[in-house]
Amino acid sequence: MLQGALAGLAAGGLYAVLAVCLTLMSRLVRVVNFSQSATGMFGCYVAVWLSIHVGLPTWAATVVGIVLGTALSALLGWIISTWLAEADIGTRSAVTVAVLLLLISLSFILFGNKPQPFHPVLDGPAFTVGGVVVSQVTVVTVVLSVLIAVGCRTLLTKTSFGLELRALSERPTTAELLAIPAKPLAVAVWAVTGLLSTLVISIVAPSQSNDATSLAMLVVPASAAALLGGFRRLDLAVIGGLVLGMAQGAVAQVDSLSVVRYFLPFLVIVGLLLWSQRKEVWDVAR
Amino acid sequence: MSGLRVQDVTVTRGAGPVIRDVAFTLEPGRITALVGPNGAGKTSLLESISGVVPAASGSVSIDGTDITKQSRVARAKLGLAHIEQGRAVFPGLTVVENLKLTARTWPRVEEVLALFPELEKRRNSPTALLSGGEQQMVVLARAFAARPRYLLIDEMSLGLAPVVFTRLLPMVTRFAEEGAAILLVEQFTHLALGVSQDALVVSSGRVTFQGTAKELLDAPETLHSAYLGE
Numbered sequence A: 001m002l003q004g005a006l007a008g009l010a011a012g013g014l015y016a017v018l019a020v021c022l023t024l025m026s027r028l029v030r031v032v033n034f035s036q037s038a039t040g041m042f043g044c045y046v047a048v049w050l051s052i053h054v055g056l057p058t059w060a061a062t063v064v065g066i067v068l069g070t071a072l073s074a075l076l077g078w079i080i081s082t083w084l085a086e087a088d089i090g091t092r093s094a095v096t097v098a099v100l101l102l103l104i105s106l107s108f109i110l111f112g113n114k115p116q117p118f119h120p121v122l123d124g125p126a127f128t129v130g131g132v133v134v135s136q137v138t139v140v141t142v143v144l145s146v147l148i149a150v151g152c153r154t155l156l157t158k159t160s161f162g163l164e165l166r167a168l169s170e171r172p173t174t175a176e177l178l179a180i181p182a183k184p185l186a187v188a189v190w191a192v193t194g195l196l197s198t199l200v201i202s203i204v205a206p207s208q209s210n211d212a213t214s215l216a217m218l219v220v221p222a223s224a225a226a227l228l229g230g231f232r233r234l235d236l237a238v239i240g241g242l243v244l245g246m247a248q249g250a251v252a253q254v255d256s257l258s259v260v261r262y263f264l265p266f267l268v269i270v271g272l273l274l275w276s277q278r279k280e281v282w283d284v285a286r
Numbered sequence B: 001m002s003g004l005r006v007q008d009v010t011v012t013r014g015a016g017p018v019i020r021d022v023a024f025t026l027e028p029g030r031i032t033a034l035v036g037p038n039g040a041g042k043t044s045l046l047e048s049i050s051g052v053v054p055a056a057s058g059s060v061s062i063d064g065t066d067i068t069k070q071s072r073v074a075r076a077k078l079g080l081a082h083i084e085q086g087r088a089v090f091p092g093l094t095v096v097e098n099l100k101l102t103a104r105t106w107p108r109v110e111e112v113l114a115l116f117p118e119l120e121k122r123r124n125s126p127t128a129l130l131s132g133g134e135q136q137m138v139v140l141a142r143a144f145a146a147r148p149r150y151l152l153i154d155e156m157s158l159g160l161a162p163v164v165f166t167r168l169l170p171m172v173t174r175f176a177e178e179g180a181a182i183l184l185v186e187q188f189t190h191l192a193l194g195v196s197q198d199a200l201v202v203s204s205g206r207v208t209f210q211g212t213a214k215e216l217l218d219a220p221e222t223l224h225s226a227y228l229g230e
Helices: A001-031 A036-054 A059-082 A087-111 A136-158 A161-168 A174-176 A181-205 A212-216 A219-228 A234-254 A260-276 A278-285 B043-048 B070-076 B095-103 B106-113 B118-120 B131-147 B161-176 B189-193 B213-218 B220-228
Strands: A125-129 A134-135 B004-013 B015-026 B031-035 B057-062 B080-083 B151-154 B182-186 B200-205 B206-211
Touching: A001 A036, A001 A059, A001 A134, A001 A136, A001 A161, A001 A181, A001 A219, A001 A234, A036 A059, A036 A087, A036 A181, A036 A212, A036 A219, A059 A087, A059 A181, A087 A212, A125 A136, A134 A136, A134 B043, A136 A161, A136 A181, A136 A234, A161 A174, A161 A181, A161 B095, A174 A181, A174 B057, A174 B070, A219 A234, A219 A260, A260 A278, A260 B095, B004 B043, B015 B043, B015 B057, B015 B182, B015 B200, B015 B206, B031 B043, B031 B161, B031 B189, B031 B213, B031 B220, B043 B070, B043 B080, B043 B151, B043 B182, B070 B080, B095 B131, B106 B118, B106 B131, B131 B161, B161 B182, B161 B189, B182 B189, B189 B213, B200 B213, B200 B220, B206 B213, B206 B220, B213 B220
Parallel strands: B031 B182, B031 B200, B080 B151, B151 B182
Antiparallel strands: A125 A134, B004 B015, B004 B057, B200 B206
């Protein structure tokens, strides 16, 4: 079971990074970005295609894929910031559902519906603990998730750029009246989260189920992790992602429960939503 | 050609115009009180000047530069500040962080805090935890830190006790003394006219009086007819 839990840490690190991205998007640009992992998936698929059909070295194809994922996310951010600047969070988020479906369909059309033959960016074990092998991918994703969360928190609390982002997230119109450029800042947030998503998916995809739907739907466990922090707290988003990944890995080791790992994110989401609504329910009951 | 010039501005909201062909000029160092009944279009006029809502026709210019089609950010960079109705603080940011958004440098933050001793004591508190008067002080201090050349103030007294508002008014005159042109929308008409040099009365989206504040104070029937529709 410990081996399973440690094996699940790689997925956990992936969930954690995506959860941090979702939290940043929700806090700073008022969007629950359902296409967060789909843009990453699409960038990675293009990288695999470039590697196989154009003959680019793996590292070069990966860089191009990351640039594409970043650009796709920035383009979506530009569209939403231009035409839906004053729209509520529900409307803005609904657009990202459409993009999620568009990118899954497009990947089926362009690359087929089979898993892609990813070349691992990282390969092999990092170290062994008590007879359990911990892979390089696990170490890198876990460290990356913590570094990104700490880096984002530092940026938001210690720099003028972060201060402007926080102001923008609280009162966009007032922020603009103070000469804070809302649109470029929002597009920058979209671009950075797109970059991080594509980067971490390109690291983990070779060792995971990597068909288009599975990668695009990584947004579900990531949302469960982000929900633990209420889409506000980066530290809880990271913890949520790592714990969820470990729990899925541990459950997968028990034959009678292995199927539960697929439902675990949904169970977590339902549980957290019910927990967050407990006061309202009790108030109504009173 | 210095000054903020509003020329024949019409603003449309929903079914029809809420401001029609309004024209006036704000001059540096002078306060202009903009008064009129609720729904007269005062807030819409201010919002069209700062770019929150677009003007359907007419033009707005700053020092001869037409800003009618420019973004809110571009207008702010030209020295235009707009204190919105309500308490436009960033509630999750501390007092100092609110000020830093416009002050840019620490010495300027300290300089502004020295003018507001009440805020100095609570400099590291999130503004959400301040009283209504203190929050409005933060908004004023934040505008002050930016050194605006043109300042639009919309109902600063909203939700505040008159005693708190009278504490804030001297800061508005200080803006003008430093050379800013101010357009002051205020429900406490006589207090606003008391600190203003010029006055505009707006009723049903049209300017019905334009002159000095003294002239308006000396002709109370003009105000009464605007408010009571006589």
